[in-house]
Amino acid sequence: MNVSENQDDQSQSRHRSRIDQVIDAAAACSVRKGFHATSISMLASEAGMSVGHIYHYFANKSAIVCALVRRELDEANKIVAELETLEGDEILDHMKATIREALMEHSDPFKSLLFQEIHAEAFRNEEVALILREFDTQLRRKFQTIFEKKLGLPDARERVEMLFAFFHGLPSRRFRNPDAYPEQMRSAINRMLTFLVTPSGTPTTTE
Amino acid sequence: MNVSENQDDQSQSRHRSRIDQVIDAAAACSVRKGFHATSISMLASEAGMSVGHIYHYFANKSAIVCALVRRELDEANKIVAELETLEGDEILDHMKATIREALMEHSDPFKSLLFQEIHAEAFRNEEVALILREFDTQLRRKFQTIFEKKLGLPDARERVEMLFAFFHGLPSRRFRNPDAYPEQMRSAINRMLTFLVTPSGTPTTTE
């Protein structure tokens, strides 16, 4: 029984890693040419397996992109969860640093392109759109709570919308003005975050 | 000769209107299901002409989307050109109103989706990417000049990047949090613009 459980574990993890292989391939291909322009056979060769085998793990192409999106959102959730555990006085600085980090990661070439590709996919794949909207609602609530309860800021809802709009615009900025990254952008990000977590605006000069 | 010129004019405008018909169809279809997912035959029936006839006006599918993008950017240019003509004291208010208007238009369902679709296309169509980058460079220069020369603001470059990031993020916000539009969003937009055109931050409360 112990043996059998071990075997189950092994085959389970083998299963899991094969699935991850496909998702990794999907991420890589999406960044290279977009998910829609990536065929299953390209996905197969990127993942190092056959076309038929991919259908052993995923019902169809849409299921693959959904899995990819969920995995990316899970990662984002972890970052926010870390934020939520914090308490005390220096929370603001830590929060600013964390957001800054997340923003800069989003301006990392790979993540940034993946982010955009996911968004484009959501536009034409209703299932992905739902996943994204649901995630957004959760995230908004979390940030609103952080802004209100932990930072004691007024107009939390508005601030969250402003933060998210700015955040979502960054990949686009990276794409359209690649030369400004990351040096010039870091300064703009700092200034924006400072504004967003300041109870009633004052600082404008870069920190 | 006069007659011949008239005829030329007529056939020219006929030509032009046929082309516009295709571009209109491309915009409508792009918003409905994405440009890549739209086939030429769908485009043809939306535009009310045959498949072969479309190739009479456009070399290939990519040329159609390029034409669409150029037309949209031309419209954006007109809005900015209007801004540039202004002088005097109340320029700031007028500018804020103009930007606000443009931002709200970008959050109009149709324009917003088209904006996103164009961006997605740029991601996988190098020609579209170039058009977008070139346009962005021009627009950045114009806004930088407005911020520096007309409003006398410091850190113009940074402000422009912040404005554009926020601006580009708005369609995404509309998509992910449709319920917040347009009422709640207007307030966030106002506050953000006030911040961006304030020499050294102070106002935070909504106007």
Place this chain on the structure above:
DNA sequence: AAGGATAGAATGATCATTCTAACTAACTGA
């Protein structure tokens, strides 16, 4: 021997692009 893992060919659909041909209207020279 049994069940999951794997491969790759077969299928049927769709698509961008090309090709061929018909139609239209205007201009030619008389």
Place this chain on the structure above:
DNA sequence: TCAGTTAGTTAGAATGATCATTCTATCCTT
């Protein structure tokens, strides 16, 4: 005024490629 010629307009079928999905068969591992 008019046969005829030309050039642009329009259509729709033909082509060839590609793709998502399915099917069938082999290979491991136990």
